[in-house]
Amino acid sequence: MLADAIAAERFRLSRDRVALFWGFGFMPLVAMLFSMAGDLFVRLVLRKGVPGETTVDLANRAMGAVAGASGPITALFLLIGAAAIFAGDYRWETWRLITPRNHRVNLLAAKLIVFAEAAAWSLLLTAVTAVLAGLFGSVVNHGRLVGPPTGFLGHFAGVFIITWLEVLLIGALAALVGVLTRSTLGAVIAGLVTVFVQSTLAATMQDTTWKSLAIPAYAGRILKTFLTAPVGFRPEAGPAGLALVLLLVWLVVLAGGATALFRRQDLTKE
Amino acid sequence: MSFALEAEGLVKTYGAVRALDGLTLRIPAGGVFGVLGPNGAGKSTLFRIALGLVRPTSGTAKLFGAPAGQSSSLRRAGAMIETPRYPPYLTAREVLRMLALESGAGGTADIDYWLERVGLGGAADRKAGTFSVGMKQRLGLAAAFFTRPELVILDEPTSGMDPAGIQEIRALIRDLADKEGVTIILASHQLDEVRRVCDRVAILSKGKLAAEGDVEALTGGKPRLRLTVSPVDKALAVLGDKGEAEGPNAVLADVLRAETPALIRALVEAGVDIIEARWREADLESAYLGALEPKDLVDAR
Structure with a gap:
């Protein structure tokens, strides 16, 4: 059953501290430390601090950190976690231990679901560490805390979900490449190249067409812009809707491809 | 008679290599069945097909009458295929816990009992990746038996073990077959092991069945x-x-x-x-060598 496979995969990831730390915990913690170091630099080296009264908007800091968590640098670490989940059994030659105990579709679906869970926790950690870094900065540089803008929770939830969807695409890509190449390194490198290329392409895009929206990074950007725009300044909903559909199509294609491939794959060595 | 494993015209090719070449074999339920053959005879491929790890090129394989590789039949089987490997970050106890969860036996599997029974009670909380080959084999045996399956497939179960360990595991296999009615299919290169433990034997050669029969009949009777x-x-x-x-x-x-x-x-x-x-002692070696063509033996070296 799928529930059994999920329980086993969750148990396994909880014991794989290396994959958990590097894949899902490292970037939020490093971002927090960098932010704190920046605040200390301002306080200790520049001494005088920023001229005038500074304000610290914790809500926007959290949302900005989450929105940026699908970029190429974060993707590298997420891919390390994804590769450990999806290609670890090829690396350790443990499929022969596991495959006879549950249906193959359940096994891969469980990996996708557990990756999705871990990614969600990682994004939440990103938000929390951004808030902690903001609090630290406000204390060190005597910044005044400002409250969240109206409708913040809705905006934050929207950005969180879209970023999570982008991260899931990275995971599904790692799943497909991992199954195809039977290699953790293959999953990381091919995934990283793909993320880097599509991010670069998305940055150069000017017009919103179905072709540009087919680039996940661009689709994600359009969606986040739409969701966070103030009322009255919100762009048309059409492109955002199409962007969401295309992101979901990518997810289904990549995850479905990995599952279909794994279902028929000969495990001759693993 | 009911069969634990049935192979009918089983063919498996890897590129130009024909690992199984129309193998037809019926392994009855109950007792210990030995599968012998030189390297490359197709023993592991047969087991991998039975467990759904590999798909046959043609022919059929069934476990307890159901197509091999299906969840319903796999739930009744346990296995140790070749030298077992484990995720290096899991302890022996955690390996069994993970497998119990995977097979839906999370609350019922008696993990500590089986770790004791295979002699790993004192190493239950050591990382399985640090185990010697013999200890990995023991953990593999616990993993094969601990959900109390009706059929257990063991590929070279005592390889890498010390003589005392070999005796202990042979006794365990015989005990499980005799007292608990588990059907055990055992592949081994150690003819003496097969002669001591198995009731019936099949000899494979180049992916085909070369000989099959009771151990006593094949070896010419009692000592x-x-x-x-x-x-x-x-x-x-x-x-x-x-x-x-x-x-x-x-x-x-x-x-x-x-x-x-x-x-x-x-x-x-x-x-x-x-x-x-x-x-x-009954001479299985002569029966084994007699069933193989001289060329098989040269190829296997």
């Missing part, structure tokens, strides 16, 4: 006592229909081990000089 004596005719007279001459100065006696002292006393009392007495 016999070989006596180098003088004179032979007097010894044969004492032995009666239990004796048979072998060469000019030896006889073979069909007696039980417990009867040996009485037989030797009777021979001495009859004036027979006994130069040597030795048990000749």
Whole structure:
């Protein structure tokens, strides 16, 4: 059953501290430390601090950190976690231990679901560490805390979900490449190249067409812009809707491809 | 008769290599069934197909009458295929916990009992990645048995173990088959192991069945006592229909081990000089080598 496979995969990831730390915990913690170091630099080296009264908007800091968590640098670490989940059994030659105990579709679906869970926790950690870094900065540089803008929770939830969807695409890509190449390194490198290329392409895009929206990074950007725009300044909903559909199509294609491939794959060595 | 594993015209090719070449084999439920063959004979491929790890090119394989690789049939089987490997970050206990969760036996599997039973009680909380080959084999056996399956497939279960460990595991296998009714399919290169543990044997060669039968039938029967004596005719007279001459100065006696002292006393009392007495074990090696073509043996080296 799928529930059994999920329980086993969750148990396994909880014991794989290396994959958990590097894949899902490292970037939020490093971002927090960098932010704190920046605040200390301002306080200790520049001494005088920023001229005038500074304000610290914790809500926007959290949302900005989450929105940026699908970029190429974060993707590298997420891919390390994804590769450990999806290609670890090829690396350790443990499929022969596991495959006879549950249906193959359940096994891969469980990996996708557990990756999705871990990614969600990682994004939440990103938000929390951004808030902690903001609090630290406000204390060190005597910044005044400002409250969240109206409708913040809705905006934050929207950005969180879209970023999570982008991260899931990275995971599904790692799943497909991992199954195809039977290699953790293959999953990381091919995934990283793909993320880097599509991010670069998305940055150069000017017009919103179905072709540009087919680039996940661009689709994600359009969606986040739409969701966070103030009322009255919100762009048309059409492109955002199409962007969401295309992101979901990518997810289904990549995850479905990995599952279909794994279902028929000969495990001759693993 | 019900069958634990049935292979019908099973073919598996890897590129130009034909690992199984139309193998037809029926392994009955109950007892210990040995699968012998040189390297590349197709033993592991047969097991991998049975467990759904590999898809056959053609032909069918069934576990308990259901197509091999289906969840319903796999739930009734446990296996240890080749040298077992484990995620290096899991302890022995955690490996079994993970497998119990995976197979839906999370709350019922008696993990500590099986770790003790295979001799890993003291190493339960050590990372399985740091285990010696023999310890990995023991953990693999626990993983195969701990959900109490009806069928267990073991590929070289004692490879890498010390002699005491080998004896212990052989006794465990025989015990599970005799007392708990588990069907065990055992592939081994150790003919002595197969002879001691198995009830029935199949010999594979180049992906085909070369021979199959009861161990006793294949090996020419029970162990016999070989006596180098003088004179032979007097010894044969004492032995009666239990004796048979072998060469000019030896006889073979069909007696039980417990009867040996009485037989030797009777021979001495009859004036027979006994130069040597030795048990000749049933000879599976001859049956094995006889079933294989000389070329198979050269190819396997």
